[in-house]
Amino acid sequence: MAVITETASESAPPARTTSKGMWLLAPGVIWMTLFLVLPILMMVYVSFWTQTTFKIEPKLTLQSWITFFSSDTYIGALWTTVRIWLTVLAATLLVGYPAALFVGLFVKNKTLSTVLLVLCVIPFWTSFLIRVLAWRPMLGKEGAINMILMKLGVVSQPIEVLLFSDLSVIIGMTQIYCVFMVGPIAFMLGRIDPSIIEAAQDLGAGFWRIFRTIILPLSMPGVVVGSIFVSVMVLGEFATSAALSGRKVNLLGNIIVTQVGSLKWAFAAVAGVVLTILMGAAVAALLRVVDLRKEL
Amino acid sequence: MNGGSIKFGLGLYTTLFIVFLYAPLAVLTILSFQTGPEGGPQFPIIEWSVYWYQHLFGLTPPSRIAPLPIEEALIRSLTLAVMTMIVSTVLGVTSAQAFRQKFRGSGVVFYLIVLGMMVPGVLVGLGMALVANALGIDRTWWGTAFVLHVVYTFPFAFLVMLAIFNRFDPSVEEASWSLGVSPARTFRKITFPLIFPGVLSAMLFAFTLSYDEFSRTLFASGRDLTLPLAIYGTFSVEVHPNVFAFGVLTTLFSFALLAIYAILMSLSVRRAKRVAVQEEA
Numbered sequence: 082m083a084v085i086t087e088t089a090s091e092s093a094p095p096a097r098t099t100s101k102g103m104w105l106l107a108p109g110v111i112w113m114t115l116f117l118v119l120p121i122l123m124m125v126y127v128s129f130w131t132q133t134t135f136k137i138e139p140k141l142t143l144q145s146w147i148t149f150f151s152s153d154t155y156i157g158a159l160w161t162t163v164r165i166w167l168t169v170l171a172a173t174l175l176v177g178y179p180a181a182l183f184v185g186l187f188v189k190n191k192t193l194s195t196v197l198l199v200l201c202v203i204p205f206w207t208s209f210l211i212r213v214l215a216w217r218p219m220l221g222k223e224g225a226i227n228m229i230l231m232k233l234g235v236v237s238q239p240i241e242v243l244l245f246s247d248l249s250v251i252i253g254m255t256q257i258y259c260v261f262m263v264g265p266i267a268f269m270l271g272r273i274d275p276s277i278i279e280a281a282q283d284l285g286a287g288f289w290r291i292f293r294t295i296i297l298p299l300s301m302p303g304v305v306v307g308s309i310f311v312s313v314m315v316l317g318e319f320a321t322s323a324a325l326s327g328r329k330v331n332l333l334g335n336i337i338v339t340q341v342g343s344l345k346w347a348f349a350a351v352a353g354v355v356l357t358i359l360m361g362a363a364v365a366a367l368l369r370v371v372d373l374r375k376e377l
Numbered sequence: 378m379n380g381g382s383i384k385f386g387l388g389l390y391t392t393l394f395i396v397f398l399y400a401p402l403a404v405l406t407i408l409s410f411q412t413g414p415e416g417g418p419q420f421p422i423i424e425w426s427v428y429w430y431q432h433l434f435g436l437t438p439p440s441r442i443a444p445l446p447i448e449e450a451l452i453r454s455l456t457l458a459v460m461t462m463i464v465s466t467v468l469g470v471t472s473a474q475a476f477r478q479k480f481r482g483s484g485v486v487f488y489l490i491v492l493g494m495m496v497p498g499v500l501v502g503l504g505m506a507l508v509a510n511a512l513g514i515d516r517t518w519w520g521t522a523f524v525l526h527v528v529y530t531f532p533f534a535f536l537v538m539l540a541i542f543n544r545f546d547p548s549v550e551e552a553s554w555s556l557g558v559s560p561a562r563t564f565r566k567i568t569f570p571l572i573f574p575g576v577l578s579a580m581l582f583a584f585t586l587s588y589d590e591f592s593r594t595l596f597a598s599g600r601d602l603t604l605p606l607a608i609y610g611t612f613s614v615e616v617h618p619n620v621f622a623f624g625v626l627t628t629l630f631s632f633a634l635l636a637i638y639a640i641l642m643s644l645s646v647r648r649a650k651r652v653a654v655q656e657e658a
Binding site: 210349 | 383384387388390391394395397398399400401402404405408418419420468469471472474475478480486489490492493495496497498499500501503504505506507508510511524525527528531535585589591592595596604605608609611612613616620621623624627628631632635
């Protein structure tokens with residue numbers, strides 16, 4: 082059945098690939114093949130090359146892989162990456178969902194909800210690195226947060242774990258990436274037909290019941306899309322951890338940067354392949370939660 | 378949905394959320410007006426001054442704090458952003474134009490293009506560096522880094538143009554062709570004005586993303602620094618308020634771009650309206 086509809090849909094509209102269409106498509110496809118697919122394949126290939134002190138030779142070996150998986154530093158970085166990723170994912174969801182709920186569902190006025198979304202996006206017009214760096218004067222020992230807490234008398238001593246720790250990396254990443262969670266969720270919530278909720282209210286359902294049985298399930302595609310965005314970006318991170326952890330938090334991205342810095346290309350390639358696999362697994366797992374093609 | 382107290386609570390939360398998004402930048406801006414050169418990047422403000430802004434432009438007497446190497450980096454970053462903007466917008470328009478017809482393998486091509494914005498910069502950057510090494514090519518910001526910038530921004534341009542073409546009524550073009558107008562002239566007179574808002578958005582995306590792009594550039598560009606790389610360099614050393622002052626200035630620059638975009642956009646909308654009115658009359 083599926084085969085029949087597929088061939089039908091392919092042959093019914095003009096299925097011919099016109100030569101004009103080919104010419105229009107070719108530059109983009111060639112560009113992506115040469116400069117995206119080829120580099121990734123090269124990375125996989127080089128991960129099996131032989132690493133000597135300062136250079137790599139195209140003699141195939143598993144040595145770099147063995148070194149990677151028998152080293153505490155690299156395995157540690159892998160677990161740190163997974164831990165930070167899952168924490169930031171949960172944090173962006175927890176922090177972002179209520180805001181998305183307000184913007185997408187509770188604000189009836191279209192102008193106001195647009196204004197709120199634009200307000201969320203404006204910080205993205207600042208350089209990413211500057212946004213990361215801006216957390217230093219916030220979180221530092223003499224930073225704004227400690228200063229305010231001391232003035233309010235909440236603490237008597239400045240809290241030192243705020244900066245140069247796991248916590249600072251998580252706070253920074255949550256702030257930078259949570260908008261990618263808010264956007265898709267607010268979009269999905271905005272598409273909910275208000276009459277469904279009204280019907281549920283008329284039938285006597287309370288807010289929590291409505292939230293659990295209507296709002297949450299209908300917003301899941303947004304949650305999944307947002308999670309994919311956040312996951313891909315957090316897994317590829319190294320700048321935030323470099324700037325806010327004082328080199329204490331080493332993600333796989335940081336490993337790649339330091340290995341490249343010391344010309345250990347094969348090790349960097351291994352870390353890159355591990356990161357790619359992790360990312361693929363994360364996206365595949367998220368896509369299993371909701372069938373996006375059916376929902377969108 | 379009515380639920381007075383819930384709505385109020387969520388509204389309050391959203392306000393706090395926006396404060397959370399803006400607070401670091403606000404603090405950064407305040408601290409950029411710290412006095413110099415003895416004032417550090419923390420509270421309290423010893424004395425308000427524009428010392429660090431002057432420091433950026435080399436207007437202060439030499440001190441132990443080295444000036445940021447921004448002058449050449451700025452020129453490089455702007456050149457790179459313009460190059461990227463032009464190429465990725467052209468690629469975006471042509472690819473999206475090809476997608477207006479159904480063709481076999483369109484799904485694969487679609488994912489191939491969109492992959493460019495999903496794959497993290499660390500991975501493509503590393504891969505490109507390895508390819509360049511293997512081929513014996515020098516890594517440069519205008520070569521290896523430039524092609525990666527396009528890989529990153531072209532998908533954005535493509536998606537914007539795809540959305541525009543989806544709402545586009547092909548019968549206008551067909552009418553023009555059937556009246557004997559050449560395809561090139563039709564594109565210039567009919568298609569392009571209709572897709573212009575999309576082209577403008579694609580250009581804005583490509584320019585700002587490239588101007589701010591950093592992880593791809595880190596691996597793929599050679600010794601010459603672009604602006605983000607110059608900022609990244611300050612991560613490893615002690616941070617001085619001159620970086621904050623620089624952050625304020627580049628933010629203002631981005632807002633200026635946004636304003637230009639808004640003006641051009643409203644001009645094009647107004648023009649479209651005028652044409653519509655003429656047609657009605």
